Each structure stands twice: as structure tokens, then as C-alpha cells.
Amino acid sequence: MKLPTRLPVLADSAAIEQAALLLREGRLVAFPTETVYGLGADARNPAAVQRIFAAKGRPADHPLIVHLSNVAHLDEWAINIPDNAIKLAAHFWPGPLAIILNKQPTVPVEVTGGQETVALRVPNHPVALQLLQAFGGGVAAPSANRFCRISPTQALHVAEELGDTVDLILDGGACTVGVESTIVDLSTERPRLLRPGHISYLQIEAVLNTALLLPPSLKPTHTASASALRAPGMMAVHYAPSTLALRYRAEQLPVLLRELTASHKKAGLLTYREVIPENPIAQVIQLSNHADAYAQALYASLRQLDQLQLDIILVEQPPESEAWRAVNDRLSKATRAY
Ligand code: AMP
Ligand code: MG
Numbered sequence: 294m295k296l297p298t299r300l301p302v303l304a305d306s307a308a309i310e311q312a313a314l315l316l317r318e319g320r321l322v323a324f325p326t327e328t329v330y331g332l333g334a335d336a337r338n339p340a341a342v343q344r345i346f347a348a349k350g351r352p353a354d355h356p357l358i359v360h361l362s363n364v365a366h367l368d369e370w371a372i373n374i375p376d377n378a379i380k381l382a383a384h385f386w387p388g389p390l391a392i393i394l395n396k397q398p399t400v401p402v403e404v405t406g407g408q409e410t411v412a413l414r415v416p417n418h419p420v421a422l423q424l425l426q427a428f429g430g431g432v433a434a435p436s437a438n439r440f441c442r443i444s445p446t447q448a449l450h451v452a453e454e455l456g457d458t459v460d461l462i463l464d465g466g467a468c469t470v471g472v473e474s475t476i477v478d479l480s481t482e483r484p485r486l487l488r489p490g491h492i493s494y495l496q497i498e499a500v501l502n503t504a505l506l507l508p509p510s511l512k513p514t515h516t517a518s519a520s521a522l523r524a525p526g527m528m529a530v531h532y533a534p535s536t537l538a539l540r541y542r543a544e545q546l547p548v549l550l551r552e553l554t555a556s557h558k559k560a561g562l563l564t565y566r567e568v569i570p571e572n573p574i575a576q577v578i579q580l581s582n583h584a585d586a587y588a589q590a591l592y593a594s595l596r597q598l599d600q601l602q603l604d605i606i607l608v609e610q611p612p613e614s615e616a617w618r619a620v621n622d623r624l625s626k627a628t629r630a631y
Pocket of ligand 2 (some may be wrong): 435436500
């Protein structure tokens with residue numbers, strides 16, 4: 294493992310003041326939110342925002358979410374704000390929900406990836422909120438990882454991912470939600486769910502009293518067989534470990550293990566039920582069978598397995614029910630279906 298060159302700093306009030314100063318100077322600050330750690334920059338400063346893209350290796354047309362200290366700032370960033378936005382903000386902010394609205398003309402195109410819309414969120418984490426209050430403005434912040442890699446849920450993960458390309462890393466402990474925010478688009482007539490998260494579409498529908506347009510259901514878009522074990526890294530992936538990761542259904546495990554043993558592969562396994570380690574499983578991580586607790590620990594567990602020099606990471610397919618939608622969405626991008 295590469296040793297981090299910049300270590301996280303305990304997020305006390307002095308460190309938060311220092312972070313706000315750095316943001317004002319156009320520098321990058323990583324900070325905890327309840328979802329994942331964010332890589333923040335002054336959202337009004339195009340040069341600062343461009344540093345985020347450089348640090349992450351993220352293509353410039355991927356828009357960023359702007360974080361605000363409270364809903365009162367909404368109209369500094371958005372126009373034509375519908376009642377639905379006020380309802381969702383009143384109900385879920387601060388919280389793990391980002392809302393897409395039509396942008397104020399003054400919002401830099403660097404933030405929105407050239408679009409006429411902007412994503413806004415008030416995060417529910419004391420450190421994030423203190424930082425936003427101390428800074429006073431909007432903070433553009435994607436997850437604090439290299440593009441397409443696993444989002445960080447602990448300060449040390451940020452250090453491993455970004456090193457000294459970030460000017461300060463505030464350590465506020467492990468994130469409690471563990472997967473990225475739910476995103477709902479209110480910039481057009483019909484509200485649309487863009488990304489599932491801890492707040493489910495059913496909760497949003499209940500508040501809006503209207504049906505959301507949903508993304509296509511989560512079908513495995515690709516499958517892999519034993520040949521994939523010999524040809525890793527061919528897929529367009531996101532949220533992914535560097536080690537080849539395969540998602541399997543419980544009944545497939547015996548065959549899969551025989552195949553791996555025959556090809557002398559060393560495997561790690563991530564599951565939510567008891568699995569007795571056997572050849573060729575070098576390490577088992579057993580997570581909760583409750584979706585929220587599983588989500589909280591998912592990325593840290595994938596990172597842990599990714600550092601063990603395994604040939605393959607096996608991930609048991611969780612239930613395909615609504616409660617697991619956000620987890621299944623991330624797993625469909627981090628792993629291939631066996
Ligand atoms: P993150 O990677 O967590 O920073 O989330 C950024 C994601 O938010 C993007 O990849 C988009 O899916 C979504 N997003 C942000 N801004 C917009 C926007 N203006 N319009 C549509 N989607 C957006
Ligand atoms: Mg991200």
C-alpha cells in the first residue's frame with residue numbers, strides 16, 4: 294500500500310476555521326458528510342472548481358453537487374424553484390438528498406458541466422455544516438476519490454486516494470450512511486429519480502404526493518464467466534476496486550469456488566450471511582443483513598479486500614428488494630455479475 298503523504302486532521306473548530314480560509318483562497322478541502330467524504334472547493338471560483346477535476350481525474354462534463362449550509366441559500370443558486378423543492382428541502386434537509394434545479398446565470402459552468410441545471414444539497418453532518426457556515430458560501434464537492442474508484446467513507450481513505458493534491462483533510466470519523474446521496478431532478482415538469490440512495494423514492498413520493506420517474510430497473514448489464522477471471526479490467530466500471538470483483542448468487546458459490554480452486558486463484562468474499570471460509574477463500578467479510586448497516590460498511594469493506602493482493606473479490610448478491618436499491622445500484626457498477 295502506498296503511504297499517504299497528507300494525513301487527516303481532527304476536525305476541531307480551529308481546523309474548520311483553517312479549512313474555511315483555504316476554501317476562500319481557492320484551495321481544496323476534503324470533509325466528512327453523512328454519505329461519503331467530499332472534495333470541496335469554492336463553488337463560485339472556477340479555478341478552484343477546476344482543481345477538483347484535476348485532483349480526481351474526472352472529466353469536465355460531470356457536474357458537481359453544490360453544498361449549502363441551509364435552505365435559505367437556495368435562491369442564490371437556483372431559479373424557477375418549484376414548490377416540490379421547498380417540500381423536499383423542508384422534509385429531508387439537512388440530509389442525504391441532492392435536488393437538481395435550473396441554475397442561476399451566475400453559477401459557473403465549471404460546476405454544472407456546462408448544463409443549465411445545478412445540483413444542491415444541505416448535508417447532515419456537524420463538521421460539514423460548521424465548515425459551510427464558517428465559509429459562508431456554496432461548496433462544490435464530489436466524492437473525494439480518484440475518478441471511478443470507491444468513494445471514501447473514512448478520512449484515511451481520502452489520504453490514500455488523493456494524497457497532497459488536497460490541501461487539508463478534515464477527519465470527522467466514519468460516514469454513517471456510506472453511499473452517495475439520492476438525487477432527484479426537479480428541473481422539468483415530472484420529478485425524476487436520477488440516483489438511488491439512503492432516502493428511497495417511496496419516501497420522496499410520499500412527501501410530494503406524486504409518482505417519480507424512475508431509472509431503468511437494475512438488471513445485470515454484463516455477465517462474466519471463468520474467462521473473465523483471466524481477462525480482468527475490460528469493463529466500464531464505477532465505484533470499483535482495482536481487484537476483479539464478481540457478484541454471485543448464493544447457489545452459484547460451490548461452482549464458482551471449484552472453478553477458482555482449479556485455476557489457483559486466491560479469493561476474498563463479501564457477504565451478509567455466515568459463510569465458512571474454505572479453499573480458495575483467503576478472507577471473508579460478513580456484513581449486516583440490514584441494507585442500511587450493509588451500505589454503511591460496504592465501501593470500507595471493498596477497500597479492505599482490495600488491499601489484500603487477492604486475484605478476485607466475490608460479492609454475494611443481496612436481495613433485490615426496494616430496501617437494497619441503493620446498495621444494488623452501487624454493486625452493479627463496482628462488480629460484474631457471475
Ligand atoms: P457525485 O459524484 O456524488 O459528486 O455526484 C455527482 C452526480 O450528480 C453527477 O454524476 C450527476 O449524476 C449528478 N448531477 C450533478 N449535477 C447535475 C446536474 N446539473 N444535472 C444532472 N445531474 C447532475
Ligand atoms: Mg463520486
